Amino acid sequence: MAMVKTEPECRWERRLTTSESIIMGFHEDSGMCSAGTCMADGCVEEPVLLYPHGLKGLHSLQALVPSLLRHEVEIALEKLGLTLDRMYAWEMFLDMMKSQTRNSFPNADLPRNFTDATRAILVDWIIQVHEMMHFQEETLYLAIHLLNYSLRQIKVTTANLQLLGMVCLFLAAKKEESHLPEVSELCYLMDHTYTKHQLLRMERKVLYGLKFDLSYCPPLHFLLLFASIARCSAMVVWMARYLLELSLLEGQCVVFLPAQLAGAALCLARQVLQEPPTAEGEAAWCLASSIHAGSETTLLRVMHILASAAAKAHTQETCATFSKFSSPETLHVSRHPGLKNAPGLLGVCT
Amino acid sequence: MAHGTSIQYEPVAEIGGGAYGTVYKARDTESGQFVALKSVRVQTDQNGLPISTVREVALLRRLEQFDHPNVVRLMDVCATQRSDQETKVTLVFEHVDQDLKTYLERAPAPGLSPDRIKDLMKQLLCGLAFLHSNRVMHRDLKPENILVTSQGQVKLADFGLARIYSCHMALTPVVVTLWYRPPEVLLQSSYATPVDIWSTGCIFAEMFRRKPLFCGESEMDQLGKIFEVIGLPPEEEWPTDVTLSRKNFPPLTARPIKDFVPEINEQGAQLLLKMLTFDPLKRISSLNALEHPYFCDEETSTQTKS
Structure with missing residues (x-):
């Protein structure tokens, strides 16, 4: 009971500012490991961007990123109807990034009898x-x-x-x-x-x-947020939603954070679809990538899992998601020919 | 499940028969710490636990994850099946043995220092801003549910419980204090987070006065007492969705707030008026209140020198 007296509001403010380390390249950061990303990997990795070559060497742009990103996040959350008041949108985003770290599991082990x-x-x-x-x-x-x-x-x-x-x-x-x-x-x-x-x-x-603990930050919200900031096409978004839903069937995906699953699904969707790049699109993607979703190694691991799941989805007995995303409303994404050799796009799987 | 609560938490004393049911002080036999147990009986129908209970308790659990310093810790949730129709949900909170009411009563003669009041207010608004940014309103803020630890840390309690308990409350004929209620609640108009700011304003004044600002005995009386201070609001501010007419009240004009709270400084008085604003849409928000010049330290030092 006898705790050291801390100034409560300062402690709280400090917590919020450390969360800003989710913006890459802004903090020379080691604290990120505590947020759970490295924990999921079991080792400390150099944090990289969703888009690895995005901001390298662009120091002046880098200084602009936090306010630009904040603005984009606020607009996107409002557009997606995830916040009622833009005044609280950025705080809400920081909360999403922080609370998602409770939403993964230390390992993919299931109790005995279950496979x-x-x-x-x-x-x-x-x-x-x-x-x-x-x-x-x-x-x-x-x-x-x-x-x-x-x-x-x-x-x-x-x-x-x-x-x-x-x-x-x-x-x-x-x-x-x-x-x-x-x-x-x-x-x-x-x-x-x-x-x-x-x-x-x-x-x-x-x-x-579960002690009434029903809180969860769904990867879908991160996906829609990233896609909105990155100005992704409807096709890319549907493809990413399909890949993200496939992750639900993969037991090994439970070790990854929602933002990692979302980031990987979006990256893979872009690689599969190979839409012709535009200057504006690349800049928007670059900005979205400055949100630290996970290390490059982690994202690649998730992408490999999703790519092989998508490649064999149509042959599986468990094909509800495949059928759902083969409809015209979803732009037939699950039948896209590019998915058949999706694992090949990512090089040799380790 | 039934034995879970009674084994881990050993009741020590009854600490209150609040509007929402009995509250017990208990000892956590695992950690030795004291806790406050708040139980509510929930009716379960053929569709299981009511949605409101599921959502509200889940919300309290979610808020807990942020570990906010100005919000009381929810340590555990237990549930006991009483019968097919009834479940007892027990919320286990950290126990703080002093509330703002006793804190004010215990303060020696001239009352709290202006700096102490400022610190308490800052912490109170900080906790409130946290709740409001998570779209939670307290709805029943009063000195009794603002806890003050022996280190002077403010912790809000009993927030978000109103809805969990609402079904139970209808059956309990208890007197709920009107003194901290804002006009929109007294008029039974629609309300949102500004309700808590009104209550905070009343409490702010009470910290200086060491007695409540508006002690009404009925809804009408409470509104009358409010208008004696802030004046009768203009016709255009009177809510349209209420049955009580503005004509029922004498056309009073606002009196200087310092007549009622003489010890308050200039900035404090300004902030107080912004909190005790009739129109909830014009009332200051918790985030903006924290940025008010009253909390700016330079301002205080010049104030105290003059």
């Missing part, structure tokens, strides 16, 4: 139910996060795995949606394998197990 394949089948099923319910995309990302979290926090038998998946989707909907399905409807969707009573009991088990 990545079982998990992928369950995730694929959740994606289908989610689509059928016409829920928002945030709800899906939150549901899968809650699933990953619960699998590590509470004991569930294989027989109850589907029930757990449904409850995670139900809880995510309670957090995000304005219209909720009836519990009986959910039971019907599971062919009445479980009773309503069992479902509600599982809901309590998950909530208590």
Whole structure:
């Protein structure tokens, strides 16, 4: 109880300013490791940009970047409807960058009896139910996060795995949606394998197990934010959204931060589509890249995972995401021929 | 689950029967620390725990991650299934044994020094700005739920609980104090984060006066007392969505705020008036209040010299 007296508001202000180290090249920074990026890699890496050659040598531009970026972030968050008041937008962005560091896991290990394949089948099923319910995309990302979290926090038998998946989707909907399905409807969707009573009991088990911690900074928000700042084309954004959703099926992706997944999906989408560059587009991409999403090594690792997932997506049993993104509304991105040799674009995989 | 709470947290004393139910001081048997337990019974229907409870508790958990120095720590959340229809949710907060009310009562004779008041106000606004930037309003700010640690650190408590408890509250006939309520709440108009700034203004004045600024006994009486100080607002500022007419009040004009808070300095009086502004849209925000000249140190030193 007897703590050293600190001036509280100063401590708080200090915390905010250190978060500004998310802007690359502005701070000669080592503190970034504490933010979790290096932790995820298990080693200390030299931080690099989303776009590695972006700002090298441009010192005068570099000095401009923080205010320019701040302005762009504020506009983008407002445009995306993620903030109600531009006055608080930059603080909100700093909060997003900071709080996302709690949203990855130290390793991809699953409890005994569960394999990545079982998990992928369950995730694929959740994606289908989610689509059928016409829920928002945030709800899906939150549901899968809650699933990953619960699998590590509470004991569930294989027989109850589907029930757990449904409850995670139900809880995510309670957090995000304005219209909720009836519990009986959910039971019907599971062919009445479980009773309503069992479902509600599982809901309590998950909530208590997670201590009501349902906060999550979805990678989708980072994706839309980066894409908005980078002025990406609709095609690039749809491709990146597809690749990002594929990451949900990959158990090994849980070790990466939401911003890393988003950054990698966007980079890969650009590489796959190879749209002809414009001066304005490159400058905007350069600015978006000054947000430190992750080290080059980390981003490449994620890109490799996503590229190989995309290359084999159409042959998999778990193909709900593939079908979803083959529709005309999504510009048929999942059927893009460039995805077949996406891993080749990135060179030899290690 | 049921045993979880009772084993880890050993009740020591009942520390209040607030509007939202009994609050217990307890000892955390794992850490030896004292905690404050606030429980609420939540009705669960056939769709499980209510959305409002799920969202509000999740929000408190999220705010906790930022570890803000001027907000009381939420250490744990426990839930106990009472029956199929009822769940008890217990929020475990850090325990601070002094609130601003007792702090003011304990202050020796001439009251708090102007610098001490400024420091308390700065911390209070800092905590409020944090809540407001996270789109959380307190709604029931008063000296009793502003905690002051023995090191003089201000910590806001009981924020965001209003909605968690709302279903429970309807069943509890308790007297909720009106003294810190802003006009828009008393008039039952729509309200948002400016409500907390009004309450902060009332508390600011109380720190100098060592007694509340507006002690109304009913909604009407409270509004009357407010208008005696700030004057009856012009017709165009009167909210249109309320049943109570402006004509019910005598046409009072504003009186100098220093008549009511004589010890306050010039900048302090200016800030206070900006907080006690009738129109919530014209009322100062917590972030802007922190940038007010009142908090500028150079200004104070010239003030004290003169």
